[in-house]
Amino acid sequence: MMVKVKICGLKRVADAEMLNELRPDFAGFIFAPSKRQISLEQALQIRAALIDAIPAVGVFVNEPIENIVAIVESRAIQIVQLHGDEDNTYIEELGKRITLPIIKAVAVKDAADVKKEYAADILLYDTYQSGMAGGTGKTFNWDLLKEATHPFFLAGGLHAGNLEAAIQKVQPYAVDISSGVETDGVKDFEKIRAVMEIIGRSIK
Numbered sequence: 001m002m003v004k005v006k007i008c009g010l011k012r013v014a015d016a017e018m019l020n021e022l023r024p025d026f027a028g029f030i031f032a033p034s035k036r037q038i039s040l041e042q043a044l045q046i047r048a049a050l051i052d053a054i055p056a057v058g059v060f061v062n063e064p065i066e067n068i069v070a071i072v073e074s075r076a077i078q079i080v081q082l083h084g085d086e087d088n089t090y091i092e093e094l095g096k097r098i099t100l101p102i103i104k105a106v107a108v109k110d111a112a113d114v115k116k117e118y119a120a121d122i123l124l125y126d127t128y129q130s131g132m133a134g135g136t137g138k139t140f141n142w143d144l145l146k147e148a149t150h151p152f153f154l155a156g157g158l159h160a161g162n163l164e165a166a167i168q169k170v171q172p173y174a175v176d177i178s179s180g181v182e183t184d185g186v187k188d189f190e191k192i193r194a195v196m197e198i199i200g201r202s203i204k
């Protein structure tokens with residue numbers, strides 16, 4: 001099976017048009033404080049420009065549940081990604097309020113982070129960096145993922161130059177890429193194309 005790919009941090013309708021051509025499996029909208037943060041209005045515009053076959057993942061960091069519910073009800077997103085310190089009480093509460101799949105991102109410092117269970121549909125392992133919830137552009141020690149017992153998303157500093165090695169080493173369900181497909185802070189068609197070529201060659 002081919003590894004799935006999420007291209008995260010879309011900011012422009014032009015980014016949606018790139019994805020429509022290159023066909024990753026998921027697109028990501030950042031609703032948390034970040035240089036990639038977009039408003040609900042922008043998300044609705046970008047969602048409208050994206051083909052239906054590409055679900056949009058809303059990325060949130062310790063967001064009040066009411067705000068996520070409002071964004072879900074607007075239909076700007078089809079999947080929720082929790083990228084902060086959300087615990088199982090929070091995730092279960094959110095799960096009672098929405099029917100969308102929930103991805104829980106885990107910042108990996110050590111093996112204990114990988115062993116922890118969450119009440120989410122799938123986990124995403126990302127680089128731990130103090131003071132940054134995500135979008136670090138940095139990789140982490142992938143050996144720690146030997147402890148993983150379920151399919152997962154791999155994130156953190158992935159790009160066309162290290163993607164093949166990452167896939168071979170950790171066999172993720174999906175990869176999630178933001179900084180590594182940008183040039184000067186803008187999504188770069190050629191970098192996304194290079195990623196999609198590598199994904200096309202990856203057989204799990």
Ligand SMILES: O=C(O)c1ccccc1N[C@@H]1O[C@H](COP(=O)(O)O)[C@@H](O)[C@H]1O
Nearest residue numbers: 008034134135136137155156157178179
């Ligand atoms: O991309 C961001 O700016 C961001 C901000 C806050 C939380 C999550 C964010 N993005 C997520 O970070 C990882 C990896 O990004 P990168 O490839 O290392 O830049 C990915 O899961 C994004 O969804």
